Amino acid sequence: xxxxxxxxPSITFFFLMLSNSSxxxxxxxxxxxxxxxxxxxxxxxxxxxxxxxxxxSKYRYLGIWYKNTIPHTVAWVANxxxxxxxxxxxxxxxxxxxxxxxxxxxxxxxxxxxxxxxxNVNPVAQLLDTGNLVIKNESKTNKNILIWQSFDYPGxxxxxxxxxxxxxxxxxxxxxxxxxSVDDPSPGEYTIRYSMVKGNYQQVYIRKSSVxxxxxxPYNGITFAGQPSYKATPVYIFDxxxxxxxxxxxxxLTFMSNSLMLRLILTPGGKYEIWHLDMxxxxxxxxxxxxxxxxxxxxxxxxxxxxxxxSFSNCGCFKGFERNYKQELTPYNNWSSGCRRTKSxxxxxxxxxxxxxxxKLPDTQNAxxxxxxxxxxxxxxxxxxxxxxxxxxxxxxxxxVGCLLWFGDLIDMRVYQLNGQDLYxxxxxxxxLANSSTVVNDxxxxxxxxxxxxxRVVITISLSTSAGLFVILATCTWxxxxxxxxxxxxxxxxxxxxxxxxxxxxxxxxxxFSLSTISRATNKxxxxxxxxxxxxxxxxxxxLEGQEIAVKRLSKASKQGLDEFKNEVICIxxxxxxxxxxxxxxxxxxxxxxxxxxxxxxxxxxxxIFDDLRKSLLNWxxxxxIIHGIARGLLYLHxxxxxxxxxxxxxxxxxxxxxxxxxxxxxxxLARMFEGHESEANTKKVVGTLGYISPEYAAxxxxxxxxxxxxxxxxxxxxxxxxxxxGFVHEDDDDINLLGHAWxxxxxxxSLDLIDTSLGDSWSTYEVLRSIHIGLxxxxxxxxxxxxxxxxVSMLAGEGSLPSPKKPAFFFKGSExxxxxxxxxxxNGVTLSEIDAR
Ligand SMILES: *[C@@H]1O[C@H](CO)[C@@H](O)[C@H](O)[C@H]1NC(C)=O
Ligand SMILES: *[C@@H]1O[C@H](CO)[C@@H](O)[C@H](O)[C@H]1NC(C)=O
Numbered sequence: 001x002x003x004x005x006x007x008x009p010s011i012t013f014f015f016l017m018l019s020n021s022s023x024x025x026x027x028x029x030x031x032x033x034x035x036x037x038x039x040x041x042x043x044x045x046x047x048x049x050x051x052x053x054x055x056x057s058k059y060r061y062l063g064i065w066y067k068n069t070i071p072h073t074v075a076w077v078a079n080x081x082x083x084x085x086x087x088x089x090x091x092x093x094x095x096x097x098x099x100x101x102x103x104x105x106x107x108x109x110x111x112x113x114x115x116x117x118x119x120n121v122n123p124v125a126q127l128l129d130t131g132n133l134v135i136k137n138e139s140k141t142n143k144n145i146l147i148w149q150s151f152d153y154p155g156x157x158x159x160x161x162x163x164x165x166x167x168x169x170x171x172x173x174x175x176x177x178x179x180x181s182v183d184d185p186s187p188g189e190y191t192i193r194y195s196m197v198k199g200n201y202q203q204v205y206i207r208k209s210s211v212x213x214x215x216x217x218p219y220n221g222i223t224f225a226g227q228p229s230y231k232a233t234p235v236y237i238f239d240x241x242x243x244x245x246x247x248x249x250x251x252x253l254t255f256m257s258n259s260l261m262l263r264l265i266l267t268p269g270g271k272y273e274i275w276h277l278d279m280x281x282x283x284x285x286x287x288x289x290x291x292x293x294x295x296x297x298x299x300x301x302x303x304x305x306x307x308x309x310x311s312f313s314n315c316g317c318f319k320g321f322e323r324n325y326k327q328e329l330t331p332y333n334n335w336s337s338g339c340r341r342t343k344s345x346x347x348x349x350x351x352x353x354x355x356x357x358x359x360k361l362p363d364t365q366n367a368x369x370x371x372x373x374x375x376x377x378x379x380x381x382x383x384x385x386x387x388x389x390x391x392x393x394x395x396x397x398x399x400x401v402g403c404l405l406w407f408g409d410l411i412d413m414r415v416y417q418l419n420g421q422d423l424y425x426x427x428x429x430x431x432x433l434a435n436s437s438t439v440v441n442d443x444x445x446x447x448x449x450x451x452x453x454x455x456r457v458v459i460t461i462s463l464s465t466s467a468g469l470f471v472i473l474a475t476c477t478w479x480x481x482x483x484x485x486x487x488x489x490x491x492x493x494x495x496x497x498x499x500x501x502x503x504x505x506x507x508x509x510x511x512x513f514s515l516s517t518i519s520r521a522t523n524k525x526x527x528x529x530x531x532x533x534x535x536x537x538x539x540x541x542x543x544l545e546g547q548e549i550a551v552k553r554l555s556k557a558s559k560q561g562l563d564e565f566k567n568e569v570i571c572i573x574x575x576x577x578x579x580x581x582x583x584x585x586x587x588x589x590x591x592x593x594x595x596x597x598x599x600x601x602x603x604x605x606x607x608x609i610f611d612d613l614r615k616s617l618l619n620w621x622x623x624x625x626i627i628h629g630i631a632r633g634l635l636y637l638h639x640x641x642x643x644x645x646x647x648x649x650x651x652x653x654x655x656x657x658x659x660x661x662x663x664x665x666x667x668x669x670l671a672r673m674f675e676g677h678e679s680e681a682n683t684k685k686v687v688g689t690l691g692y693i694s695p696e697y698a699a700x701x702x703x704x705x706x707x708x709x710x711x712x713x714x715x716x717x718x719x720x721x722x723x724x725x726x727g728f729v730h731e732d733d734d735d736i737n738l739l740g741h742a743w744x745x746x747x748x749x750x751s752l753d754l755i756d757t758s759l760g761d762s763w764s765t766y767e768v769l770r771s772i773h774i775g776l777x778x779x780x781x782x783x784x785x786x787x788x789x790x791x792x793v794s795m796l797a798g799e800g801s802l803p804s805p806k807k808p809a810f811f812f813k814g815s816e817x818x819x820x821x822x823x824x825x826x827x828n829g830v831t832l833s834e835i836d837a838r
Contacts, residue, residue, distance in 0.1 A: 028099070028125040034091040036060060036084075041067060042129045046261065047075065049127045051089055055183035059083030062091060062101050062110070063185075064131055064150065066261070069282045075131045075157045075263065076150050077185040079110035097123030097135050097147040114148040123147060131159045155185065158253075158264035165194050165243075165250025174250070178266045190270040194251055201364040201394065201404055202242060202251070205298075206290075208270055212298045214291050215412055218364045218404070219251075220421065221397035295414040299363075302338020303409035306356075315659060319354055319546030320431035323601060331617060333659055338409075342543070343428035347386035350429035353379065354546070358420030361392050362410040369394075370403040378403035379424065390425045510573040511585035513596055518542065518587050522551055536561030541599055548599035549584060556591050564669030565593055575641050579633030581656050581666035602659060604666075605719070606652035615722045615756060620763035622661045623719050627771055629663040630655060631793045634712060637665070638705040638789040644674040646681075646703055650711035651692045652718055672703070680704040691726030691737075695781050695809045706783045709792065710809070713778025717742050720771050722756030739779050739808040746776060746805065770795070773802050781809035 028034055039050035048067040051060050054074065062078040079101055088104035101110040112135060121137040128134060133150040151162045156178050158164065166173045178188035190213075195203050203217025204224050216224035219242050241252045255262050261277040274288040294300060294314050295307035301315035302324070308316060317323055317339035324340040345351060373381065375393050381403060382388040388405050395402040410425065521542035522529045529540045537555035541548065554561040569586050576582060587594040605626065608618045618626075630650075637645040647654075648670040656664045670687050681703060688697065694710035696702045714725045717738055725738040736744070745751050751772045755763065774795050780786050785806065787795060795802060 027127075028091070028093050030093050030095050030123055032093070036087040036089045040127050042127045042131070044129045046129045047127055047131045049133060051084070051087065054179075054185060055181075057083075057183040059085060060087055060089055061185060062089065064127065064133060066131075066263075066277060069277060069284065071284075073263070073277075073284065074185070075159055076133070076153075077155055078150075080155060080185045080187060082109040083186075084109065093123060093125050093135065095121070095123070097121050097137065099125055099135060099148070112148045121145075121147070130161045132161065155179070156188075156266045156268075160253045160255035160262055163243075163248075163250040163252045164192075165248060167248045167250075169247050176266045178270065179268050181268050188268050190266055190268075192266050192272060194249075195365070201367055201369040202244070202249070203364055204251075206266070206270060206272060213270060214272075214296050215298050215363060216290075218361055218367075218394050221395040221400050221402075224251075299336075299412045301335045301413070303411055304340070305335050305338040305413070306359075307414040317548065318356060318425070319543055320425075320427040322543075322548075325601070333661070341428070343431050345386075345426060345428055348429055351383070351426060352429065352432045353382070353391070353424035354427050354432065356413075356423045356425060358416050359423045360412070360414045360416060361394060361404070361421055361423055362390070362406060363412045364404060364406075366408045367404045367406045370405070372401060373403035374401055375403075378405070381405060382424070382426065388426065390423055392421060392423045394421065396421065510569055510583060513544075513585050513587045513594075515587055515589040515592050517544065518551055518594060518596065521549060525553065536564070544596070550597045550599045552595040552597065554593040554595075562593060565595060567671065568595060568668045575637070575645065575668075577633055577636040577641075579629045579663055579665060580636065581664040600656050600658060600664070602657040602661065604653050605655035605657060605663065608657070609652060609719060609722050609756070610724055612758075616758040616760075618661065620759050620767070623759075624764075624767050624771065626655070626657075626661065626663040627716055627719055628793075628796055630665060630712060630715065631789070631796055633663070633665040634708060635789045635793050637671075638708065644705065646672050646674070646705055647708050647711075648672060648703055649688050649692075650708055650715060651689045652715060652724075653689075655715070691724065694783075696783060704783070705789060706786050709778050709786045709789060712792065713775045713786070713808075714739065716771055716775035716778065717754070720756065720768060720775065721754045722758060735812050737810065737812065739776075739810060740812060742772060742776060743805075743808050746772065770802070773805065776805035776808060777803065779808040779810075780806060 028040060034040070036051040039048050041048050045067050047064050049064050050062075052063055052065065052072070052074065053060055061080070061083055063074050064076040065072060065074045084101075084103055086104055090102045091099060092102065093099045097112075098114065099112040100108045103109050114135070123135055124138050125133065125135045130151075134146060135148040137145040137147055151159070152172075152174060154162055154164065154174055154176050156176060158176060162174070164174050164176070173193070175191055175193040178190035179185045180188040189208050191205075191207050193205055193207065195205060195217075201217075202219040202224075203215055205212050205216075206214040218224070221242075241254070243250050243252070253262075259279050261279065263275045263277070265273050265275070267273060272290040273286055275284050275286050277284055290296060301307045304317065304321050304324075305315050306318055307314050315333075315335040320342055321339035322342050323335075324337045370378070370381070378391045378393060382391040382405050385405070385407075387407050389408065390406040390410055392404050393400075393402055394404050410423075413423070519525065521544040522540040523542070525538075525540055529542060531539045531541050531550060533539070537553045540551045540553065542551050543549065554565055565586075568583065573583050581597065581600070584596045584598055586596060608614045609623075634647070634650075637647060645668075647665065647668065649667060650665070654665065654667045656666045658664060672681060674681070688711075692711040692714050694703075694707040697707045697710075718725060721738060721742070723738055728736075728738040728741065730736055730741055742751070742754055745753050751769055752765065754772060755768055774787070774792060777785070777787055777795075778792065
């Protein structure tokens with residue numbers, strides 16, 4: 001109550017002060033009360049101090065905000081955790097230099113409580129143009145001694161000039177905490193903390209409660225890796241300082257511009273954002289938001305896993321490592337167990353280092369830093385300590401040196417397109433090529449060469465076999481053409497000899513690999529590397545130039561395989577689309593014929609949807625995405641690529657899935673390319689897979705894009721129902737297949753009964769019904785009743801009404817076999833059932 005007594009004269013004084021002296025505008029003198037409704041403005045009117053209510057909140061807070069910006073932008077709050085419930089708050093600065101906030105009952109609800117406040121001071125509180133509220137001593141003897149400043153108590157906003165870090169003397173740590181919500185400035189779940197452990201190398205964590213969500217860093221002499229390079233941005237003119245000494249360790253930005261102001265905030269949702277204010281029009285612009293992609297999630301790819309946001313699949317292992325993945329029922333996109341070494345380390349003197357470029361360096365928690373040690377010195381230091389797993393020079397300033405040595409697992413690595421750093425990872429001698437074991441000569445090997453060189457096209461492909469289907473995906477590798485000219489010429493000669501594709505001679509641009517390269521990549525075709533046995537020979541997993549690959553090795557006896565091999569290499573190699581699996585290269589040497597694809601660990605669609613346990617791993621949004629993706633891949637084949645391509649063997653086993661369960665159409669061994677206006681062809685050799693084959697093709701050997709559409713329709717119904725068309729069992733009616741079943745349910749208005757029960761309730765009725773409807777339209781007996789590929793894509797995307805389907809073709813079990821048998825020439829040599837051994 002004492003406080004209210006002195007209230008009136010002080011208000012009078014305050015207003016006198018406002019009108020008399022513009023210089024005093026930014027100060028609160030001792031013992032002058034400051035009330036809700038009044039404000040203090042910084043000298044150049046950049047910031048304002050006063051009481052406010054955030055958003056829709058009724059509570060009142062004492063805070064600092066940017067003057068005249070829309071929206072009202074708060075930079076700092078005093079009483080974050082102790083709001084005022086009405087507008088009778090009052091601030092008073094006492095003669096000891098302590099500023100206190102009183103509520104209507106006269107209780108102190110917040111105080112600047114400073115240890116340096118003391119006797120014989122003549123304190124004054126002042127709001128600066130930086131947004132810092134300072135209390136200082138203005139006595140003549142102790143000139144401008146700082147008693148307290150708001151910059152030492154950051155909230156959700158970093159303003160240039162603040163320090164973030166730790167004072168080892170007082171033990172105080174300065175870090176940012178998010179607001180609980182836009183209406184509530186009390187500390188929320190997220191923090192941004194600089195890892196300020198003495199001896200540790202500096203990096204920054206964004207945490208949700210105690211869980212690390214994201215990491216910046218380590219500090220590279222300019223900024224923290226992952227933050228934009230401020231210096232490269234013309235609008236930003238400021239310096240970043242990292243101070244580390246016995247007493248304190250902190251990071252600080254200083255920013256000098258009259259036309260711009262900068263603000264870094266941690267939002268209630270855990271996003272770290274950088275905004276600038278244009279002082280001419282008082283408008284805010286966001287420059288940066290973090291995390292910016294999946295790869296910013298801390299440790300997403302597990303120990304030794306590497307995240308690469310440039311390709312669609314995020315996680316991978318680098319050379320000398322393989323995915324550490326055992327339990328089949330762990331979701332495939334869960335990489336928490338990361339990668340493991342293919343050859344363990346034994347500390348032999350021949351061990352060396354693999355250089356990975358364009359990297360975000362791993363977490364430095366278990367790293368040791370040495371200043372002034374050159375890269376060569378760093379390599380020696382790492383090599384001479386058997387538990388050292390990697391090293392790097394974190395310093396990116398020109399000529400800057402420094403040596404970081406990692407001990408233990410490498411966590412939270414990713415590839416950047418810009419401003420990444422070099423990391424050298426210890427590998428067993430056998431994993432290193434003879435010429436790549438030294439750091440200095442190791443050119444562009446490794447991740448950088450794989451991910452960020454445009455000339456190394458990123459491609460994927462897979463293959464399926466009847467014995468066991470698997471999926472192959474990886475990013476592209478390349479070969480040095482000059483050194484292998486002979487091998488290559490030989491290969492091209494074999495290929496171009498009587499192939500069926502009308503492509504010009506000399507136009508095959510696919511890389512040729514030598515037998516020795518592939519043999520080395522697959523560990524001499526070791527049985528451990530064997531992924532399975534396909535119709536035309538075994539398939540091996542390998543690692544080439546640090547990249548996982550799959551090698552389809554044609555058995556020498558397979559004449560059929562050779563035709564398809566040529567077909568795939570010559571006709572299809574140039575097709576590139578995110579929903580097509582791609583070929584990396586091939587090898588023809590002596591008796592050996594091989595196709596090299598990228599390795600795809602998620603296998604094929606049939607491996608999921610037709611398996612009682614695994615089908616639950618593919619939820620409806622994923623399945624719907626797969627239905628879409630296959631249609632887009634087909635559209636590319638049918639319409640958008642330079643030549644019209646009919647796949648001829650579309651089936652669940654030929655749909656491969658990448659790390660994110662995006663579908664990739666694979667196996668182009670049977671595909672046919674049309675020239676010019678041709679749109680339909682006839683073959684005497686009906687090849688394809690029972691259950692997916694269209695009536696006109698089965699009966700007359702006629703194929704066109706519409707025969708692929710038929711197969712697509714079957715596929716859609718299989719994806720929705722989780723049941724095979726061929727081999728479908730119905731309790732009541734033994735004769736109908738999946739198409740017949742779907743048609744009956746549709747007629748009875750019970751289409752939703754078709755849905756795979758393992759999907760639970762996670763599906764959208766609209767999407768499911770629409771998919772079934774489109775599936776039925778695609779399996780119409782008459783070609784002209786089936787939608788075009790573009791039609792399918794737009795039906796999937798759109799909302800308009802669809803034509804009514806008629807009764808589908810091949811309603812009854814086995815009816816296509818009868819149909820095929822009508823056509824005599826298909827019963828020779830290559831029959832349908834031979835192709836489809838399952
Ligand atoms: C001021 O700080 C001291 C310790 O530094 C603490 O014990 C005291 O409770 C604080 N007072 C207020 C009002 O926060
Ligand atoms: C290897 O380095 C670690 C971390 O600096 C250290 O604790 C260990 O003693 C070193 N081992 C050898 C053999 O030098």
